Amino acid sequence: MTPLRVLAAMSGGVDSAVAAALLAEQGHDVTGVTLRLACYGKTPLSPRACCTLDAIDDARRVALKMSFPYHIVDAEQVFRERVMMPWVEGYASGRTLYPCASCNQHLKFGDLVTRMELARADRLATGHYARVREHTDGTWGLHRAADAAKDQSYALALIPYAVLSRVLFPLGDLPKSDVRAHAQRLGLSVWDKPESQDLCFVPDGDYAGYITGSLGETRGTAPGAFVDGRGARVGTHRGVIHYTVGQRKGLGVATPERLYVLAIDAEANTVTLGPRAALERTGLVTGRVNWLLPAPPAAGTHVTARIRYNHAGAPATLDPREDGGVAVRFDEPQLAVTPGQLAVLYDGDRCLGGGEIRKDLDTTRDP
Amino acid sequence: MSTIYLDHNASTPVRPEVAAAMHQALRDLGANPSSAHREGQRVRAAVERAREQAAALVGASPRELVFVSGGTEGDHLAIVGSAWAQRQRGQHVAYAAIEHHAVHGAAEVLERLGWHHSVLPSDPNGLTPPDSVNDLPAGTTVLALMLANNETGVVQPVAALAARARARGMRVVCDAVQGAGKIPVDVDALGVDYLVFSAHKFSGPKGSGVLVVRGGAPLEPLFRGSAHEHGLRGGTENVPGIVGLGVAAELAARELSTEGARLLELRKRFEAGLKRSVPDVVVHGAAAPRLPNTVNASFPGARSDHMLLALDARGLAASAGAACASGGVEPSPVLSAMGVPRELAVCAIRFSLGRTTSEEDVARALAIVSEAVDAVRARPGQRPGIVT
Numbered sequence: 001m002t003p004l005r006v007l008a009a010m011s012g013g014v015d016s017a018v019a020a021a022l023l024a025e026q027g028h029d030v031t032g033v034t035l036r037l038a039c040y041g042k043t044p045l046s047p048r049a050c051c052t053l054d055a056i057d058d059a060r061r062v063a064l065k066m067s068f069p070y071h072i073v074d075a076e077q078v079f080r081e082r083v084m085m086p087w088v089e090g091y092a093s094g095r096t097l098y099p100c101a102s103c104n105q106h107l108k109f110g111d112l113v114t115r116m117e118l119a120r121a122d123r124l125a126t127g128h129y130a131r132v133r134e135h136t137d138g139t140w141g142l143h144r145a146a147d148a149a150k151d152q153s154y155a156l157a158l159i160p161y162a163v164l165s166r167v168l169f170p171l172g173d174l175p176k177s178d179v180r181a182h183a184q185r186l187g188l189s190v191w192d193k194p195e196s197q198d199l200c201f202v203p204d205g206d207y208a209g210y211i212t213g214s215l216g217e218t219r220g221t222a223p224g225a226f227v228d229g230r231g232a233r234v235g236t237h238r239g240v241i242h243y244t245v246g247q248r249k250g251l252g253v254a255t256p257e258r259l260y261v262l263a264i265d266a267e268a269n270t271v272t273l274g275p276r277a278a279l280e281r282t283g284l285v286t287g288r289v290n291w292l293l294p295a296p297p298a299a300g301t302h303v304t305a306r307i308r309y310n311h312a313g314a315p316a317t318l319d320p321r322e323d324g325g326v327a328v329r330f331d332e333p334q335l336a337v338t339p340g341q342l343a344v345l346y347d348g349d350r351c352l353g354g355g356e357i358r359k360d361l362d363t364t365r366d367p
Numbered sequence: 368m369s370t371i372y373l374d375h376n377a378s379t380p381v382r383p384e385v386a387a388a389m390h391q392a393l394r395d396l397g398a399n400p401s402s403a404h405r406e407g408q409r410v411r412a413a414v415e416r417a418r419e420q421a422a423a424l425v426g427a428s429p430r431e432l433v434f435v436s437g438g439t440e441g442d443h444l445a446i447v448g449s450a451w452a453q454r455q456r457g458q459h460v461a462y463a464a465i466e467h468h469a470v471h472g473a474a475e476v477l478e479r480l481g482w483h484h485s486v487l488p489s490d491p492n493g494l495t496p497p498d499s500v501n502d503l504p505a506g507t508t509v510l511a512l513m514l515a516n517n518e519t520g521v522v523q524p525v526a527a528l529a530a531r532a533r534a535r536g537m538r539v540v541c542d543a544v545q546g547a548g549k550i551p552v553d554v555d556a557l558g559v560d561y562l563v564f565s566a567h568k569f570s571g572p573k574g575s576g577v578l579v580v581r582g583g584a585p586l587e588p589l590f591r592g593s594a595h596e597h598g599l600r601g602g603t604e605n606v607p608g609i610v611g612l613g614v615a616a617e618l619a620a621r622e623l624s625t626e627g628a629r630l631l632e633l634r635k636r637f638e639a640g641l642k643r644s645v646p647d648v649v650v651h652g653a654a655a656p657r658l659p660n661t662v663n664a665s666f667p668g669a670r671s672d673h674m675l676l677a678l679d680a681r682g683l684a685a686s687a688g689a690a691c692a693s694g695g696v697e698p699s700p701v702l703s704a705m706g707v708p709r710e711l712a713v714c715a716i717r718f719s720l721g722r723t724t725s726e727e728d729v730a731r732a733l734a735i736v737s738e739a740v741d742a743v744r745a746r747p748g749q750r751p752g753i754v755t
Contacts, residue, residue, distance in 0.1 A: 031676070031679075033676070069679055069680075071672070071675060071676040071679065072672065073672050073673065073676065074670070074672050074696040115673060115676075115743075117742045117745065118673055118677040118739075118743060119676055119677070119680040120680050120681070120742075
């Protein structure tokens, strides 16, 4: 084996720690890096939050244990401008963005990947559960992880195609239990650290509270009307920032049938509610798609489309559009097409790319 | 590839003579220097020998020396101990804006006990203006001043500052941690009441330092309960550390002028080389008198966290002129106090040369810095519009 020079992005969690440690154990020349994002070091956050001082200590301890150099790189500005503010914008305008994907796009596989030369590295490694493969035709592909339950290819759909040949996902073939076992075998103190479940910068999951409280956002906070499918007022909402399409809990509207959020109109300050069946959509349109292919696929290509992180995926047909987006037509209607979330497209286990959902194909009005 | 170590202001490698003396102390001096038996007396003799060696480095009398654990403790003992001893005269202390965290920490201790503090400004060259002492409020009892700044190496006008402070009835603490062993230090000439230095900055061990308390200067101990060090610092002496400090002090004193001249020559060569390869480099404090070993330079557009990674990957150990515990790139308070703009301050790197630095090291370091600056500034694949 020719040892590679690897820049290993380490969040302080067990996955990226084991990814870096395994590469070091295999004899690669590893340099660990923690990107300091916006999770401020001085406020004690939950142990699940990343980028805290504790997380940096954890990552550093792994590097010391495995005897490879470790550095901290500040990325707060990029994180704020490219990930956090767009996410806040989204909420304020009634869209539910998926910031982990833009974080991967702009931070690890954006800012950091352009800095590999700092460490004279040939490869960038992370602890993501996904696989990268060189195909016989010379193209590179992003593939789902061996452990389907852990697969994170959805969160990687926006990374540039050009970086695929330069990244390593050492965990892509391992089940999570193996990762913990490796951590224990290697004596890494993070072996029993709880997994991060939520957004790293909002570890308690209260997004609206964080946006309005910590960030002082006022847009989207004015109460307004809950309306039904015909536009009739059925109650009062607390501000569009508190809702997301498909949401059932916490609506505070007493009706005989269970109601769901069908649509959010930030401009009119209305939240449309309706029964579960009314969430069904036959397709969607995305913004510009990031293709993990040398060229976009042909119209009519059959794919599996995932429309949120926990969505198993639905068979669908693609219709690329002139603006770089794509229309996705499901074989069977799908529940809760949520503007702001990603539509990620697969051919089998190969991730073809993804784009932000702009609207569904059933609502005529542009959101 | 061996690493080129240009971080001597952070710490220095222990020189072999010091290590040998410490090894001998660990092996042969097992008794307690306070014990009455002859074994104890042998250890006491070694401690007192070190006290003479250390005193000679700064022109003090051995009786004026208190062995402490290093600069931070020395600063705390001097500042807090002096303020306590003078509490009837006032509860206000002062220090220069460019002081080390250890001084800020000591002032913080006092603040929690009801004291207040003032901060003397810095001029753009990194010097504390002597006349600024006149603006301190009446009732200021202690003024803390560093001899040479750890980040910029700028040597402060301590004698002029101290004279003004003493004329106003203040006691003066001089943190000479970066100066002692690198430039001539004479407590009489400085005219200060307390002086602090630390062995690991001049090829001695870590965890061993000295507080000089000039005759009659008031001081209350922090560590109490036993009468070690004239009752000013309780705790059994760190004998190997003290022995090592003594030997390091003696050797540093002996080599001070030749080594100082050698380092100055290397530093000039290094700075000239930096200017050749990175023409827009800015050397901070360049117009002020500086330690012969220190260069604090900003490479515009090359942020220090990226630079440190790039330098480290290429085998050069240096420090960021700015770094906080969480690694966030914040401008150093020292550079900020000098009025260095933020975008320049976050690009500061400190190179500090030392006893083991050779001509060849300097030449190799220059090549590495030049390559690192190129690597940090070149951003293949960078999308327009992101300024980081």
